[in-house]
Amino acid sequence: MQHFLDFEKPIAELEGMIEMLRHRTAGDGVNTSEEIAKLQAKVERLFRQIYAKLTPWQKVQVARHPQRPHFSNYLAELVTEWTPLAGDRLFGEDPAILGGLGRFRGRSVVVIGHEKGSDTDSRVRHNFGMARPEGYRKAQRLFQMADHFQLPVLTFVDTPGAYPGVDAEERGQAEAIARCVEAGLRLRVPFVSVVIGEGGSGGAIAIAAADTVLMLEHAIYSVISPEGCASILWRDGEEAKQASEALKLTAQDLLTLGLIDRIINEPLGGAHRQQRQVVNAVGNALDKELTRLAKLEGGVLRAHRREKFLEMGKKGLG
Amino acid sequence: MNWLRNFVRPKIQAIVRKKDVPENLWETCSECGQMIFHRELEANLRVCPECGFHMRLHPEQRLKLLFDEGVYKRIELPEVPADPIKFRDKRRYSDRLRDAQNKTGEPDAIVVAHGRIGGINTVIAAFNFDFLGGSMGTAVGEGIVAAARLAVLQESPFVVVTSSGGARMQEGVLSLMQMARTTVAVEEVKEAGLPYIVVLTNPTTGGVTASFAMLGDLAIAEPGAIIGFAGARVIETTIRESLPEGFQRSEYLLEHGMLDLVVQRAELGNTLARVIGILSNRGPVGELVPIPRTETTPPRPD
Ligand SMILES: [Zn+2]
Numbered sequence: 001m002q003h004f005l006d007f008e009k010p011i012a013e014l015e016g017m018i019e020m021l022r023h024r025t026a027g028d029g030v031n032t033s034e035e036i037a038k039l040q041a042k043v044e045r046l047f048r049q050i051y052a053k054l055t056p057w058q059k060v061q062v063a064r065h066p067q068r069p070h071f072s073n074y075l076a077e078l079v080t081e082w083t084p085l086a087g088d089r090l091f092g093e094d095p096a097i098l099g100g101l102g103r104f105r106g107r108s109v110v111v112i113g114h115e116k117g118s119d120t121d122s123r124v125r126h127n128f129g130m131a132r133p134e135g136y137r138k139a140q141r142l143f144q145m146a147d148h149f150q151l152p153v154l155t156f157v158d159t160p161g162a163y164p165g166v167d168a169e170e171r172g173q174a175e176a177i178a179r180c181v182e183a184g185l186r187l188r189v190p191f192v193s194v195v196i197g198e199g200g201s202g203g204a205i206a207i208a209a210a211d212t213v214l215m216l217e218h219a220i221y222s223v224i225s226p227e228g229c230a231s232i233l234w235r236d237g238e239e240a241k242q243a244s245e246a247l248k249l250t251a252q253d254l255l256t257l258g259l260i261d262r263i264i265n266e267p268l269g270g271a272h273r274q275q276r277q278v279v280n281a282v283g284n285a286l287d288k289e290l291t292r293l294a295k296l297e298g299g300v301l302r303a304h305r306r307e308k309f310l311e312m313g314k315k316g317l318g
Numbered sequence: 319m320n321w322l323r324n325f326v327r328p329k330i331q332a333i334v335r336k337k338d339v340p341e342n343l344w345e346t347c348s349e350c351g352q353m354i355f356h357r358e359l360e361a362n363l364r365v366c367p368e369c370g371f372h373m374r375l376h377p378e379q380r381l382k383l384l385f386d387e388g389v390y391k392r393i394e395l396p397e398v399p400a401d402p403i404k405f406r407d408k409r410r411y412s413d414r415l416r417d418a419q420n421k422t423g424e425p426d427a428i429v430v431a432h433g434r435i436g437g438i439n440t441v442i443a444a445f446n447f448d449f450l451g452g453s454m455g456t457a458v459g460e461g462i463v464a465a466a467r468l469a470v471l472q473e474s475p476f477v478v479v480t481s482s483g484g485a486r487m488q489e490g491v492l493s494l495m496q497m498a499r500t501t502v503a504v505e506e507v508k509e510a511g512l513p514y515i516v517v518l519t520n521p522t523t524g525g526v527t528a529s530f531a532m533l534g535d536l537a538i539a540e541p542g543a544i545i546g547f548a549g550a551r552v553i554e555t556t557i558r559e560s561l562p563e564g565f566q567r568s569e570y571l572l573e574h575g576m577l578d579l580v581v582q583r584a585e586l587g588n589t590l591a592r593v594i595g596i597l598s599n600r601g602p603v604g605e606l607v608p609i610p611r612t613e614t615t616p617p618r619p620d
Binding site: 206 | 398407485494499502523525530559562
């Protein structure tokens with residue numbers, strides 16, 4: 001069952017009509033296949049129109065779309081011999097961040113990502129992709145392992161943010177995130193990160209201070225959720241739409257600001273319409289980056305990465 | 319003095335509630351509500367004589383308190399593009415920024431200076447909470463980078479005194495990136511083998527805590543300071559959990575293993591001087607040498 005966003009309603013109607021035509025019995029005088037083709041062309045046109053100029057607020061909806069491919073979908077398609085590794089060796093295992101060993105197009109790699117879950121059960125199990133300190137400490141551990149065994153690191157970012165809870169605070173949420181950023185910046189192996197959905201604040205950058213940061217066309221990356229920003233600055237959570245515009249959280253804005261390196265185009269109608277296609281596009285982009293970065297020596301990689309982040313803030317939108 | 323406090327205070331409190339009293343003559347402790355005579359509060363380093371709460375200290379006062387004889391030299395920080403993403407909520411960020419600059423007389427929320435602590439040349443970066451809640455945008459990031467580089471250049475220890483609500487939303491993802499940027503900056507200090515010490519004061523939350531503020535070789539906090547990642551209100555409203563007694567206070571963090579020391583403001587200078595002295599007094603470091611191996615013949619089974 002396709003889930004339609006509010007602004008996709010006209011498309012939902014057309015697709016409903018197509019579905020109806022398909023189920024009509026032949027021989028009642030109407031040339032259904034011609035009619036279907038016409039409607040499908042119209043659907044495509046509408047998609048093109050709508051998705052060519054999504055507003056930031058609409059992108060927020062697309063980035064959070066429940067049927068958008070999540071980290072697990074990428075793992076299943078792109079990583080072979082996937083061997084998830086659990087635990088932070090200090091307190092526990094946090095399924096909001098998954099990580100482990102595998103092969104990506106022939107290379108041995110360490111892969112880490114936020115997992116939001118795809119149905120009620122798995123969403124609860126993965127805590128909607130909101131990690132506790134254990135998740136960030138597991139990521140640190142895997143960063144260190146990657147460095148030790150000279151394995152490139154791929155990270156997939158998709159989180160509303162770090163989990164705001166009493167237990168998370170008492171186990172040092174802030175310290176866990178800070179050390180995670182530090183561990184990523186220290187790597188002497190290629191490190192590529194891709195924002196596949198929602199890049200929520202400190203919980204996102206924890207695993208995204210990479211050599212190359214890629215972003216899907218309709219993904220978002222923000223210092224605070226539009227809702228949170230609205231409730232603080234507008235004192236009204238209902239102003240989230242306005243906040244989403246002010247925050248400059250789209251992939252296009254981030255590229256202009258020089259905060260990400262490349263945008264990966266999404267198929268017509270967004271990643272949630274053509275999962276396979278988008279997963280492959282991401283795979284190709286990662287492959288290209290790893291090939292480029294593999295030519296650089298570890299110390300050089302680290303120096304460039306540090307230099308890149310040290311420069312951030314010297315340039316605005318102009 | 320006690321008789322004065324217990325006896326005279328309530329009366330005075332009643333009188334000074336009226337608006338016509340100049341604001342700067344009396345101050346209310348945000349913790350216990352006690353009215354405190356301004357001069358007494360200053361003499362007590364802005365620590366409430368009633369409940370011991372450590373009220374906010376202006377960065378210049380902080381520097382005076384921490385550097386030997388109160389002598390230091392401020393450094394001018396590099397300029398950054400103001401209002402980099404042309405942010406506007408109900409008001410323009412550029413206007414809010416100008417207001418904060420006029421109110422504080424400072425270009426942004428951080429002050430960097432160098433001087434001596436216990437005779438050892440030291441760089442301090444101190445936050446100004448009165449400037450947009452001490453929030454970290456590009457200018458604060460720039461301040462931390464400049465301060466860290468000065469420390470490396472002078473081969474000095476680096477002390478950061480934090481007081482911040484976190485990242486500055488009005489600079490969007492640019493402010494989030496300051497987390498990575500400041501992490502690199504303090505890493506350079508550590509790689510130079512210089513002590514990096516964080517003094518956490520009330521309040522320190524969000525992206526500041528989740529970056530350089532939690533990466534100190536030593537983490538020292540003033541008593542009763544709120545230190546955390548998520549704000550207490552956010553936790554209460556989103557998770558609907560009630561908060562334990564003393565939640566996110568320095569003593570709570572100390573108990574949970576997140577801090578090295580909780581130190582009274584009056585003792586802070588001495589403590590810093592002591593630890594900086596110890597950490598800077600390094601003898602020669604031995605090189606790693608391979609243990610010489612003598613050829614041995616493996617025992618032969620008879
Ligand atoms: Zn008090």
